[in-house]
Amino acid sequence: LRGVTPNVSTSYQDQLSATMGQLGEACGMAGHAIQRATQALLQADLELAESVILSQTDIAATSSRAEEKAFVLLGLQAPGAGNLRAIVSAIQIVGDVERMGALASHVAKIARQRHPQHAVPEQLNGYVADMGALAAALASGAGDVLLSRDPRRAAQIRHDGDVMDELHRQLLSVLIDRGCTHRVAAGIDIVLLGGFYGRFADHAVQIARRVIFQATSRYEYPPVSRPGCDSG
Amino acid sequence: LRGVTPNVSTSYQDQLSATMGQLGEACGMAGHAIQRATQALLQADLELAESVILSQTDIAATSSRAEEKAFVLLGLQAPGAGNLRAIVSAIQIVGDVERMGALASHVAKIARQRHPQHAVPEQLNGYVADMGALAAALASGAGDVLLSRDPRRAAQIRHDGDVMDELHRQLLSVLIDRGCTHRVAAGIDIVLLGGFYGRFADHAVQIARRVIFQATSRYEYPPVSRPGCDSG
Numbered sequence A, B: 001l002r003g004v005t006p007n008v009s010t011s012y013q014d015q016l017s018a019t020m021g022q023l024g025e026a027c028g029m030a031g032h033a034i035q036r037a038t039q040a041l042l043q044a045d046l047e048l049a050e051s052v053i054l055s056q057t058d059i060a061a062t063s064s065r066a067e068e069k070a071f072v073l074l075g076l077q078a079p080g081a082g083n084l085r086a087i088v089s090a091i092q093i094v095g096d097v098e099r100m101g102a103l104a105s106h107v108a109k110i111a112r113q114r115h116p117q118h119a120v121p122e123q124l125n126g127y128v129a130d131m132g133a134l135a136a137a138l139a140s141g142a143g144d145v146l147l148s149r150d151p152r153r154a155a156q157i158r159h160d161g162d163v164m165d166e167l168h169r170q171l172l173s174v175l176i177d178r179g180c181t182h183r184v185a186a187g188i189d190i191v192l193l194g195g196f197y198g199r200f201a202d203h204a205v206q207i208a209r210r211v212i213f214q215a216t217s218r219y220e221y222p223p224v225s226r227p228g229c230d231s232g
Helices: A008-043 A046-076 A081-114 A122-148 A151-177 A184-216 B008-043 B046-076 B081-114 B122-148 B151-177 B184-216
Strands: none
Touching (some): A008 A081, A008 A122, A046 A081, A046 B081, A081 A184, A081 B046, A081 B081, A122 A151, A151 B184, A184 B151, A184 B184, B008 B046, B008 B081, B081 B122, B081 B184, B122 B184, B151 B184
């Protein structure tokens, strides 16, 4: 905690921004991890899977440093209601980012467990690849929102979270419809994998939601105005 | 926020205890909700399902009141590192309890959606009943831990969380092994339900973990010493 001798009038905002920046970095690391975990899964690449599993510690360490910064801010003096909420949001976001890192690691562990077999039956590869790409985009988007606090970007993330739900349902539908052709173990892997990607997306959406709450004191997103997009 | 004129020397502990008590109450409500949601599901009871869905608001309101109390404590004055951690933990627990209420409501919504059909094929009733009973016990246990801060009780909750993981795996295994006999929609419902119970359990385990962190500053459980119990 060396070097923490803030000028009270500006330090909260500056240090809070630094904390959010560090969380954004951790979020980007989680996005990179889920992207590589998906690659490890689809290519049955053991070395890559191991490297994703190890990277969970780095993500947790980066977000823990952000948490420490937030606690220092919280302890400095009574920071006023708005700043309190913002600092507590930052601490809550730490939890989301850490879970994202853990979920990327869960995906990689399934790749490791089934190696040298492929965990995903070939006819489901496309769904898993789409979910992995969307999860990585969501993490990257949540990282952007942490830096920009842009409500429209946050609304986009929520929309993409709904797309993930739809992909997840499609995956399960195809799995169960053609379930008889797969090994039971493969079926369970797919169900678990679907859950990991889905929850990864939930955390990214939750991060965006918390940032918007910091900016507006409302847990609501502005509407996404895009053709062909369901609201709900 | 009337009546908040604390005696500084004792008020943090007293008011923190009151906050934890209110969270314990919300946790008990979530346990009651998942128990009734399971009953609505297994008996295709629409009225009961509707009542569980409505109760989500009450659970959220109770935990929000606890959150407001925690923010008041946080804003009063620099509360010292130990108290800061405890208050932030309480705010994080609010999120867990609210998710538990939402997950119970998700279970009830599946019952409502399939009514007057039964969402769960008869041969899977036993697994779902077991998961529902365990989820209710976990919520009740997490509520106890919020009041008692007993690390051994918390360790028991972690163990029961592992039992839930095992039940979840069994449910998926039976579903996929016999998947060909069910409608696709029923299969998806079961997969989603399994995820809801599993995540409900995760949040209960997380609450216990946070309370133990408050008490010991370590995110670790003491070992559970029970015959036939895997550690891990």
